[in-house]
Amino acid sequence: MDEPTREKVKEWLLLAEEDHISANSLLKNEPSVGFTICFHAQQFVEKALKAYLTSKQRHIEKTHDLLRIIKQCAVYDTEFMNYETIADELSPYATDTRYPDNYHHISTDEAKEAVANAERILNFVKAKLDPSLLI
Numbered sequence: 669m670d671e672p673t674r675e676k677v678k679e680w681l682l683l684a685e686e687d688h689i690s691a692n693s694l695l696k697n698e699p700s701v702g703f704t705i706c707f708h709a710q711q712f713v714e715k716a717l718k719a720y721l722t723s724k725q726r727h728i729e730k731t732h733d734l735l736r737i738i739k740q741c742a743v744y745d746t747e748f749m750n751y752e753t754i755a756d757e758l759s760p761y762a763t764d765t766r767y768p769d770n771y772h773h774i775s776t777d778e779a780k781e782a783v784a785n786a787e788r789i790l791n792f793v794k795a796k797l798d799p800s801l802l803i
Contacts, residue, residue: 669798673725677801680719687712688790691783695776702774703761709779709786710734710761716793717741723797732762745796754785
């Protein structure tokens with residue numbers, strides 16, 4: 669992998685980690701903001717998956733559809749398909765949480781589950797990447 673690609677992967681991972689930290693911090697300190705917690709959970713998965721695709725020198729689409737991104741990752745490693753259900757469940761948090769028409773209360777339990785599931789994908793992606801790329 670050339671140096672510019674390595675740097676772009678690291679940038680994606682840094683952004684993913686910021687969302688990961690944000691989701692966990694809010695879960696710990698402000699668990700009543702479930703929409704925001706779930707948004708950050710979706711975001712750190714999206715950015716981690718895009719880091720993986722970048723490592724494969726794949727063009728990154730401007731999409732928040734995690735199932736679509738998982739399928740793109742599965743071209744390189746079919747094990748990604750083990751996470752298609754979680755990806756499909758997390759995807760709506762990218763957009764539904766941004767608009768009042770879609771507002772509904774997200775319980776602390778739902779937010780915890782979203783973060784835990786998102787962390788499963790994050791950890792899987794990190795295990796697939798060269799350790800020297802990890803932050």
